[in-house]
Every structure is written in structure tokens, then in C-alpha cells.
Amino acid sequence: MMKERLRFRETRNMIFKFFIIVCTLISIIPLVLLIVYIFRQGISVINWHFLTSLPKPVGEAGGGILNALIGSLLIILVATMIAVPFGVSMGMYFSESSPNWVYKIAHLCVDVLQGIPSIVIGIIIYIWLVKPFGQFSAFSGSVALSFMMLPSIIKSTEETLKLVPHSLKEASLSLGVPYYKTMLRVIMPAGISGILNGIILGVARVAGETAPLLFTAFGNPFMSFNIFKPIASLPLIIFNYAISPYEDWHRLAWGASFILVSMVLILNIITKVTETRWKVQF
Amino acid sequence: MESTILRTEDFNASFGTTHVLKNLNIKIQRKKITAIMGPSGCGKSTFIRCINRMHELNSNATTKGKIYLDGQNIYEQNPTILRRKIGMVFQNPNPFNTMSIYQNVLAGYTLNSYKLTRTKKDEIVEESLKNAALWDEVKNTLHKKGTFLSGGQQQRLCIARSLAMKPEIILLDEPTSALDPISTSKIEELLYGLKRIYTIIIVTHNIQQAGRISDYTAFFYLGELTEMDETKTIFTNPKNIQTQNYITGRFG
Ligand SMILES: Nc1ncnc2c1ncn2[C@@H]1O[C@H](COP(=O)(O)OP(=O)(O)O)[C@@H](O)[C@H]1O
Ligand SMILES: [Mg+2]
Numbered sequence: 001m002m003k004e005r006l007r008f009r010e011t012r013n014m015i016f017k018f019f020i021i022v023c024t025l026i027s028i029i030p031l032v033l034l035i036v037y038i039f040r041q042g043i044s045v046i047n048w049h050f051l052t053s054l055p056k057p058v059g060e061a062g063g064g065i066l067n068a069l070i071g072s073l074l075i076i077l078v079a080t081m082i083a084v085p086f087g088v089s090m091g092m093y094f095s096e097s098s099p100n101w102v103y104k105i106a107h108l109c110v111d112v113l114q115g116i117p118s119i120v121i122g123i124i125i126y127i128w129l130v131k132p133f134g135q136f137s138a139f140s141g142s143v144a145l146s147f148m149m150l151p152s153i154i155k156s157t158e159e160t161l162k163l164v165p166h167s168l169k170e171a172s173l174s175l176g177v178p179y180y181k182t183m184l185r186v187i188m189p190a191g192i193s194g195i196l197n198g199i200i201l202g203v204a205r206v207a208g209e210t211a212p213l214l215f216t217a218f219g220n221p222f223m224s225f226n227i228f229k230p231i232a233s234l235p236l237i238i239f240n241y242a243i244s245p246y247e248d249w250h251r252l253a254w255g256a257s258f259i260l261v262s263m264v265l266i267l268n269i270i271t272k273v274t275e276t277r278w279k280v281q282f
Numbered sequence: 283m284e285s286t287i288l289r290t291e292d293f294n295a296s297f298g299t300t301h302v303l304k305n306l307n308i309k310i311q312r313k314k315i316t317a318i319m320g321p322s323g324c325g326k327s328t329f330i331r332c333i334n335r336m337h338e339l340n341s342n343a344t345t346k347g348k349i350y351l352d353g354q355n356i357y358e359q360n361p362t363i364l365r366r367k368i369g370m371v372f373q374n375p376n377p378f379n380t381m382s383i384y385q386n387v388l389a390g391y392t393l394n395s396y397k398l399t400r401t402k403k404d405e406i407v408e409e410s411l412k413n414a415a416l417w418d419e420v421k422n423t424l425h426k427k428g429t430f431l432s433g434g435q436q437q438r439l440c441i442a443r444s445l446a447m448k449p450e451i452i453l454l455d456e457p458t459s460a461l462d463p464i465s466t467s468k469i470e471e472l473l474y475g476l477k478r479i480y481t482i483i484i485v486t487h488n489i490q491q492a493g494r495i496s497d498y499t500a501f502f503y504l505g506e507l508t509e510m511d512e513t514k515t516i517f518t519n520p521k522n523i524q525t526q527n528y529i530t531g532r533f534g
Contacts, residue, residue, distance in 0.1 A: 098341065167376035171440070174336060175390040175447065176366030185393050189380045 042258020078142035091157020122212035138231035141217030149202035156198025210235035293347035320502035369444025375436035377428035414442035434465025
């Protein structure tokens with residue numbers, strides 16, 4: 001009797017385990033296939049010419065994505081420069097403050113920001129920055145992306161700094177180090193790996209964003225380094241090429257997708273490595 | 283010969299509505315070791331954290347009354363400057379985990395942006411580590427992380443870190459309660475040697491420790507100073523019943 005019950009339970013466990021594994025596989029397979037497909041389509045397009053030349057007009061063969069590559073890097077760089085000071089400061093504020101109503105409301109805002117569709121952020125920045133200045137610009141694109149980076153930077157900063165032992169702060173304060181220097185020179189360095197991780201994840205998150213750039217950076221078939229003028233970017237070029245009717249441009253879109261996916265993959269791998277390697281022991 | 287370096291006048295400290303220290307009047311003698319004793323929760327830590335104004339960093343902390351350091355009310359001074367004159371060593375060793383041994387000793391200077399020459403730095407590091415009885419053990423590994431040291435060595439590093447600032451008083455809050463007996467005796471020895479130069483206030487739960495190293499003992503009970511005298515008097519002839527009970531181990 002007992003034995004039978006036991007066997008029954010074991011079978012149920014087996015079925016349950018099997019079910020979980022199958023579900024995991026079912027969700028992983030399309031992901032892997034997707035990546036493999038992009039790589040297969042993209043890799044044949046990649047060569048030196050593709051990376052170092054500008055797009056060609058319709059009908060001419062060849063052409064590359066240099067301007068989009070530079071544009072993307074520039075937009076992301078400026079976005080990071082905007083988002084990091086604000087994000088880290090806010091994360092620091094959250095880690096230090098007691099959960100009063102300011103904290104709760106600010107936290108709610110960050111959660112809401114995380115949930116706002118990227119296209120809405122694009123439209124908001126369009127209204128705030130593009131319309132008043134009458135100019136699409138790389139800068140407005142950067143501002144849009146910086147909003148999208150904020151939540152990940154804020155949260156990782158907060159979580160990391162909360163883990164820094166209180167005793168380090170006391171050690172510093174008891175040496176007569178003022179509070180702001182204690183935060184900047186003791187607490188921040190102790191949590192630097194976590195903060196960097198949040199920044200990199202933020203970059204990975206926005207690297208492929210297209211919607212917020214449609215109304216802001218707009219795109220540009222030429223090379224531009226001016227952040228106050230329209231600029232090309234990888235996601236935009238993929239979008240434009242992919243919806244075009246030309247076979248040749250579809251191939252370029254695959255190539256650009258390949259570059260973009262590789263970038264995001266590499267960023268994710270970097271965060272995994274820094275997470276384990278740079279972790280400061282307490 | 284005797285001179286008072288620190289004196290409190292009707293001093294009170296609270297956490298919100300919890301009244302922890304009650305009308306404290308206490309005198310600390312220069313270049314002596316004063317032990318603070320008493321049962322858990324009687325306010326020993328709170329007291330020494332008032333001396334370097336760390337107490338007020340708790341959000342609901344308040345104080346009333348005066349503490350004079352060399353005749354000057356510390357509550358009329360800049361707390362960060364005051365803390366450079368009063369070193370503190372905590373119960374659990376807390377070296378800066380991102381810094382080397384060398385950098386840890388100099389932390390009070392570097393974090394406060396003092397500029398020192400290389401020779402001056404070397405000099406401070408060597409002197410402080412020697413005074414903390416750690417020099418011989420770490421002189422060849424000065425640039426390794428302080429967190430690689432054993433617990434007892436870390437605690438001596440923390441002592442060196444506060445000695446480096448040349449403070450007038452060193453506060454120690456149960457500095458050996460997390461350490462093994464050998465590390466403990468090393469720290470007791472070095473503290474005993476340090477009173478040549480420094481005034482030391484040490485919170486301890488260990489009656490033998492207080493007896494071995496301290497010149498004076500202050501006994502706290504429920505936030506009040508019940509008795510303070512030369513250590514040998516307190517230990518041989520306590521006047522207060524609570525002190526008697528504590529020393530004979532009836533509670534604690
Ligand atoms: N952060 C705090 N908030 C509120 N009460 C506290 C806090 N820290 C200590 N206390 C209270 O103050 C009293 C004295 O604590 P403490 O000075 O740490 O005692 P001791 O060091 O003698 O064991 C205790 O009753 C404790 O509960
Ligand atoms: Mg205590």
C-alpha cells in the first residue's frame with residue numbers, strides 16, 4: 001500500500017520534471033533558431049567594404065553601413081553620458097533613503113518608466129525637443145534612449161549599494177570623511193561592478209531600439225558627426241532597408257542585424273564576466 | 283600628573299523615545315585606558331558613539347547636555363573635524379575592501395584629500411603599523427588587499443588606520459569580541475603600549491580584559507553611570523551592588 005503511494009508520487013514528480021524540461025526546450029529552440037538564422041543570413045554580407053563604406057543610392061550595387069554604425073555608437077555614447085549621472089544619483093538616493101513617501105513615489109515612477117512603450121518615449125521627446133527646435137537630431141535620440149536606460153541603471157545601483165556593508169560607511173565617517181565623500185569614494189567604489197553591470201545592461205537594452213529613434217534621430221544617408229543634426233543608426237537602417245522592395249537592400253538589412261545582434265550578445269557576455277570576475281568580496 | 287581630557291556634563295542621549303543615556307557625568311583621564319563595562323543594552327556603544335558624534339547619524343537620535351574635549355564643547359565643533367581627532371575601532375574589523383593595506387592605513391588622509399609626499403606616506407604607514415604591532419607581519423605585502431588578512435590582523439589594521447590620524451582619543455567598541463584568544467592578547471598588549479601616547483576608551487564585556495589593561499573602569503547600568511573608579515578599586519572593592527553582581531558574574 002505504502003509502496004504503491006510512493007511509486008505514484010515518484011511518477012508524478014517525473015511527469016512534472018519532464019513537463020518543465022519540455023517547456024524550457026520549446027521556448028529555447030525558436031530563440032536559438034532565430035539567432036542562427038540571423039547569423040546565417042548576415043555573415044555572408046559582412047566584409048570590409050560593408051563596414052567601411054556609405055550606403056549607395058537605389059540601383060547601385062554594394063554599399064555599407066559605416067554611417068549607421070558611427071551614428072549608433074554616437075547616439076548610445078551620448079545617451080550613456082546623460083543617463084549615468086542621473087541614474088547613479090537616483091540609485092544612490094534610493095539606497096540611502098528610508099522608505100518614506102518620496103521614496104515610494106519615485107520608485108513607482110521608475111517602474112512606470114520601465115513599462116512605457118519605447119514609441120511613446122520617442123513621441124514625447126519629439127514634442128519636447130524636436131518640435132521646439134524644428135530639427136531632428138542625434139541628441140534628441142540620445143535623450144530618448146537615456147530615458148530607457150535609466151531604470152536598469154537606477155535599479156542596479158540601488159541593489160548593489162544596499163549590499164555594501166554599513167560598517168564600511170561607518171569606518172569612513174569615523175575617520176572624519178564627510179558624507180558626500182564617503183558616498184563617492186568608499187560606497188561607490190565598493191559597488192562599482194554592479195553599477196557598471198547596470199550601465200552595460202542599459203546599453204544592451206537600448207542598442208536595438210528603433211521606435212524612439214524614428215521621431216528623433218530620424219536617419220541620414222550620409223556620414224554625420226554632428227549630434228545636433230539627423231543621424232543614421234543601425235536599427236533605423238535595418239527598418240528602412242527591410243521595408244524597401246529591393247533584394248539587395250534586404251541583404252544589407254540582414255548584415256546590419258547581424259552586427260546589432262552581435263553587439264548586444266557581446267555586451268551581455270561582458271556583464272556575465274564582470275559579474276563573476278570583478279565582484280568585490282565583503 | 284592626572285589631567286582630564288574629556289568630561290561630560292548632564293549628558294543624555296536617546297533614540298526617538300528610547301532614553302538610553304541618563305544624566306551622565308563622567309571624566310576621562312589623559313593617556314590612560316578607561317574601560318566601559320556593563321550589561322548588554324546599557325548604552326556603552328551609544329556613549330562612545332556620542333563622543334565622536336557618530337550617534338547623531340541615526341535618523342531619530344537626539345542628545346542633551348555637553349561633552350567637553352580639552353575644555354571645548356564638542357557639539358559646537360564641526361563633526362567631521364572632531365572625528366579626525368577621535369579615532370574609532372569597531373567590534374567587527376572593517377578595513378576598506380577596495381584598498382591595499384598601505385592605502386587602508388592612509389585612508390583618513392586620502393579620503394579627506396590631504397596631499398602627502400611619498401616619504402611622508404611611507405613614514406606614516408610604517409609608524410602606524412608598528413604602533414599597531416602589525417608591521418612585521420605585513421611589511422612585505424603592503425600592497426595586497428587588507429581583506430586578505432586574518433580577522434585579528436584586520437582589526438590591528440583598523441587600529442593602525444585610526445592611529446595614522448594622530449588622534450587625541452581612541453574609542454574601541456568591544457574590539458576583541460570577534461577574535462580568538464591569541465589575537466585578543468596581541469591587541470591588549472598593543473593597547474597597553476599605546477597609552478604612552480594616546481587616551482584610550484574601550485568598551486569590553488570581558489572582566490579579565492578590563493582588569494588586565496585598564497587604569498579606570500566605568501560601570502554602566504540601564505544608561506546610568508553607577509560607579510567609576512580606578513580599576514583595581516572597582517574590582518577589589520566595588521561600592522555599588524550592581525557592579526558587585528556584574529563582577530562576580532551574577533548577570534551580564
Ligand atoms: N539604532 C537604534 N535605534 C533604536 N534604539 C537603539 C538603536 N541602537 C541601540 N538602541 C537601543 O539603545 C540601547 C543601548 O544600546 P547600546 O548602546 O548599543 O548598548 P550596549 O552597547 O551597552 O550593549 C539599547 O536598549 C538598544 O535597544
Ligand atoms: Mg555595544
